[in-house]
Amino acid sequence: MRQKEENNTPALANWLASKFLKKTQHEEFLGDLEEIYRERVSRNGKFYARMKYWLDMFHILIGFSVLNPFKTDSAMYGHYLIIAKRNLWRNKVYSAINIFGLATGMGICLLICQYVYFESGYDKFHRNFENIFRVLIHENRNGTDQGTSPYATYMFGEAAKDEIPEIEDFVRVLKANESAVVSHPRSGRPVNENASNFLFADESFLEVFDFPLKSGAKESALNGMGSIVITQKTSEKYFGSDDPIGSTLEINGGNLPGNYIVTGVLKELPLNSQFQFDFLLPLENFWKNGNGGSVNRYGGWIREMFATYFTISESGDVPLISSKLDELFLKYRGRENADQQVVEKTRLQPIGDVHLKSESYASIDFVSNKGSLKDVRIFSLVAFFVLFIAWVNYINLSTARSMQRAREVGVRKSIGAFRRQLIGQFLVESTLINIVAAFLAIGIAFLALPLLGRIVGKELQLSLLWIPMFWGIFFAIVLIGSFLSGLYPAFILSGFKPISMLGTAKTVQAGNTTLRKGLITFQFLTSLILISGTYLVYKQITYMKNQELGMNIEKVLVLKGPKIIKDSPKVIDGTDMNQIRAFNEFSRSTFRTFRDEVSTDRSISKVAGSYSLPGRVDFIPISDNRKLGLPESAGRYGRLAFASLDFLETFGFELMAGSTFTKEMSEEEYVIINEEAVRSFGFGSARDAVGEKLISGGIPVTVIGVVKDFHWESLREPDAPYIFSFTDSTPPYISFRMDLSDIHASLEHIERVYDLFYPGNPFDYFFLEEDFNRQYQADVRFGNLFLAFTILGILIACIGLFALVSYSATLRMKEIGVRKVLGAGTGNLMMLLSKEYLVLLLWATVLAIPIILYTSKEWLEGYAFRTSIGFDLLLIPASILLVISIVTVSRQTYSAATLNPVKALKMDT
Amino acid sequence: MANKGLGEFEELVLLAVCILDGEGYGISVKKEVERHSGRSILLGAVHITLYRLQDKGLLQSKIGGSTVKRGGRSKRFFKITDSGLKHLKAAQEVRQKMWELIPQLKFNM
Incomplete structure (x- = not known):
């Protein structure tokens, strides 16, 4: 029995054959096919055989079926095309609607495909991308998950390469966390560069990854301690058209101040690369020049901060390598880990997955623009919906129009046309329309591309068009589409009895109304889902923006702190505490006098320095915290932010217990924490926490105050424990709480004082609120994109509905005339005509409920703070759609209902 | 029809039918052509060509024996007609004549 099943030929294919082949041929062909099928099964396996069978x-x-359009004489073809063209011309409005609707649908679909293609192509331009992996480390402490992180210790990569033969090469990458001022000594003007523009990497970076150099040698570009590789754009910015190789760049501030010699210029980085930077510096430099102090101290096995990538040999077994990596932890960190009851497990993530599949550790991920797999999936679905709506339109319109074509078909049939020929004719028509629409679609996609680019914030190109594969799929889809969308009308039309079409008594029904109603219901349903999706996205964004932040970010001006402090004592050796102390002393006194001086202006009420800002997570090290006296294994994760005097007051944090910072406190010894930290570190209540000692990042500090919880970041992220540590040194950000009534005068004053105390630094400022709201850019973009597609989807559905209603109105012209003569009012008639569509809308609404509820819930999972899912999610879209469809329908129904009945009754339909 | 030449594939199929001498049906023709030409051919293409040649009157066919291998379905065996043979010969002659007209064959091998 089992054997027999194995050998069965595909039943569906056989069924198709029995439908479309002549009886005599059927037997012979199936015989041949079965014979060869068996041979193939035994030779190449079942799957191959089945594919070949199909x-x-x-x-x-x-070749043989009744459907064969190629068997028709070529003269007939020309004839079909002529008839098709005439038909298109005769009903210009419907043809335009048909073609335009289809083209828009296809165009949108094309754009979304391009977007999806771009998003899923991240980091796949490296020649060897299939063998490059990023290491992820999952930490479990005391039986509780500490999460997954892409950071490893300094020595991890090196040890892995030395001890595991399958690992061919490794690269450690580190993103800078301090912004810097860069200048070209000769041309001189200093420029503020964000921390994210600097990347530190091992020499092997240019070998493992494919970032081609425009000039400079790949092998040696990152060798020297003082070398720097810049991108072409950066080269133009600093050196214009000059060749920068061998020139010097001066970097002040940042993680690694000093003079650097340009050794390489990279071609523009591909947009779909996870690494986006302007300056590439040798990693060796980073730890040899002071920053590596702690790294060196423990043999390079503490301080997880280096994203580590491996190239693995082709034959390498990934899980096996991963378990070998786990053993490295036991070998080198076994004792420490055992003391702290930490278990570390590695996972190798293919580099192509980094962009879309890094959700869970995204917030500490240094990938510059993380994508969302969920978004990509949602958009793929939308693309399908839109295309489907467009095709449904075509089917609806064509079947509805079959009335008009009935007489033509009748004549054809009575003078001897075969059914096959008629089907062929209608398929030719639908193919013609689909192909015209397809070319228009490419045009539409080109026109709309910059718009899409602006919405998603990426410069997109229709790179899909250069892939031969794409054209194959494109035309396959167009052909299948024209076949499917033409098939139904073709069968309906060719199936009529000629006598019923030629007689005066109209017994012909315009197609199958159940199917058409089903399709319209489906269109309504998709439109509803799209509208409700858009509504939900905006509702969530509004919700997030309107939440109490627990701080006041309005009317706060932020100045980027100075990188150059004139006359300050130099720190030559990063480990010499005396030098550091002298520098800090100077930095502090300068900042204090600056603050006193700048506060003299009446418009400025508070001034505070901080190492980070609400809405930003740079300069916020993750620290390990525990109450004094608890064992090391009790450590809890917390975010450490350095803040100066008046920090709480400037940003409007609400103090719950204890007090704020005072001038007399010594630096980095006093902290203010938030409620979340109180809970997480186990202090009991806010009042209990005040005065307690905390070990934060290995240093004992005293809690002096507790502030109410606040949303430092976007509400996408859950609340985290924060520790504000006191420092009054010159900070990376200086914030001013001020009266904005005369902003020009205030700015002038600030700039003057700033130049006095910190000469040689650029004057860059921004408003905190704006900066903070930029976090929601991604969400807003997503919303805008969704909105755009929804509007277009509805537009297509609407024109379809419009055309259909106008058609059914003309069909019922006589009925309306009779009703009118008998005394029906305009409103009555309009209701009569619209009623059937409103019922369908109702059905769609009912069907939409579970889908909307489920998908909304799914989507909101991605946010830590969610808006509520209520009935508005259904009612608002339903009423919007109701209004839109009534407006669409009413023009037609109105003109039908107000037509002079005499005219209608005279009409010879 | 008579003055219309044979296509290359048609010629191969005709030849295969001749070689098989009455035993030619879809699969055996396909295999024969594949064996000699060394390329892989779709079964459908063979069927379409066989029927086209029959329409042109170059082949004739009859329904023949069935086997278990085929699920008990019968085969259609093809045989060449006189007209078919004439066409093949004509094609061969044309080629032969043309080959003879080539002045000198130089093989750079």
């Missing part, structure tokens, strides 16, 4: 079957079907 292929052969299609070939035979096309």
Whole structure:
């Protein structure tokens, strides 16, 4: 029995054959096919045999079936095209609607495909991308998950390469966390560069990854301690058209101040690369020049901060390598880990997955613009919906129009046309329309591309068009689409009895109304889902923006702190505490006098320095915290932010217990924490926490105050424990709480004082609120994109509905005339005509409920703070759609209902 | 029809039918052509060509024996007609004549 099943030929293919092949041929062909199928099963396996069977079957079907359009004489073809063209011209409005609707649908679909293609192509331009992996480390402490992080210790990569033969090469990458001022000594003007523009990497970076150099040698570009590789854009910015190789760049501030010699210029980085930077510096430099102090101290096995990538040999077994990596932890960190009851497990993530599949550790991920797999999936679905709506339109319109074509078909049939020929004719028509629409679609996609680019914030190109594969799929879809969308009308039209079409008594029904109603219901349903999706996205964004932040970010001006402090004592050796102390002393006194001086202006009420800002997570090290006296294994994760005097007051944090910072406190010894930290570190209540000692990042500090919880970041992220540590040194950000009534005068004053105390620094400022709201850019973009597609989807559905209603109105012209003569009012008649569509809308609404509820819930999972899912999610879209459809329908129904009944009754339809 | 030449594939199929001498049906023709030409051919293409040649009157066919291998379905065996043979010969002659007209064959091998 089992054996027999194995050998069965695909039943569906056989069924198709029995439908479309002549009886005599059917037997012979199936015999041949079965014979060869068995041979193939035994030789190449079942899957291959089945695929081939289908292929052969299609070939035979096309060659012999009644559907064969190629068997028709070529003269007939020309005739079909002429008839098709005439038909298109005769009903210009419907043809335009048909073609334009289809083209828009296809165009949108094309754009979304391009977007999806771009998003899923991240980091796949490296020649060897399939063998490059990023290491992820999952930490479990005391039986509780500490999460997954892409950071490893300094020595991890090196040890892995030395001890695991399958690992061919490794690269450690580190993103800078301090912004810097860069200048070209000769041309001189200093420029503020964000921390994210600097990347530190091992020499092997240019070998493992494919970032081609425009000039400079790949092998040696990152060798020297003082070398720097810049991108072409950066080169133009600093050196214009000059060749920068061998020139010097001066970097002040940042993680690594000093003079650097340009050794390489990279071609523009591909947009779909996870690394986006302007300056590439040797990693060696980073730890040899002071920053590596702690790294060196423990043999390079503490301080997880280096994203580590491996190239693995082709034959390497990934899980096996991963378990070998786990053993490294036991070997080198076994004792420490055992003391703290930490278990570390590695996972190797293919580099192509980094962009879309890094959700869970995204917030500490240094990938510059993380994508969302969910978004990509949602958009793929939307693309399908939109295309489907467009095709449904075509089917609806064509079947509805079959009335008009009935007489033509009748004449054709009575003078001897075969059914096959009629089907062929309608398929030719639908193919013609689809192909015209397809070319228009490419045009539409080109026109709309910059718009899409602006919405998603990426410069997109229709790179899809350069892939031969794409054209194959494109035309396959167009052909399948024209076949499917033409098939139904073709069968309906060719199936009529000629006598019923030629007689005066109209017994012909315009197609199958159940199917048409089903399709319209489906269109309504998709439109509803799209509208409700858009509504939800905006509702969530509004919700997030309107939440109490627990701080006041309005009317706060932020100045980027100075990188150059004139006359300050130099720190030559990063480990010499005396030098550091002298520098800090100077930095502090300068900042204090600056603050006193700048506060003299009446418009400025508070001034505070901080190492980070609400809405930003740079300069916020993750620290390990525990109450004094608890064992090391009790450590809890917390975010450490350095803040100066008046920090709480400037940003409007609400103090719950204890007090704020005072001038007399010594630096980095006193902290203010938030409620979340109180809970997480186990202090009991806010009042209990005040005065307690905390070990934060290995240093004992005293809690002096507790502030109410606040949303430092976007509400996408959950609340985290924060520790504000006191420092009054010159900070990376200086914030001013001020009266904005005379902003020009205030700015002038600030700039003057700033130049006095910190000469040689650029004057860059921004408003905190704006900066903070930039976090929601991604969400807003997503919303805008969704909105755009929804509007277009609805537009397409609307024109379809419009055309259909106008058609059914003309069909019922006589009925309306009779009703009118008998005394029906305009409103009555309009209701009569609209009623059937409103019922369908109702059905769609009912069907939409579970889908909307489920998908909304799914989507909101991605946010830590969610808006509520209520009935508004259904009612608002339903009423919007109701209004839109009534408006669409009413023009037609109104003109039908107000037509002079005499005219209608005279009409010879 | 008579003055219309044979296509290359048609010629191969005709030849295969001749070689098989009455035993030619879809699969055996396909295999024969594949064996000699060394390329892989779709079954459908063979069927379409066989029927086209029959329409042109170059082949004739009859329904023949069935086997278990085929699920008990019968085969259609093809045989060449006189007209078919004439066409093949004509094609061969044309080629032969043309080959003889080539002045000198130089093989750079």
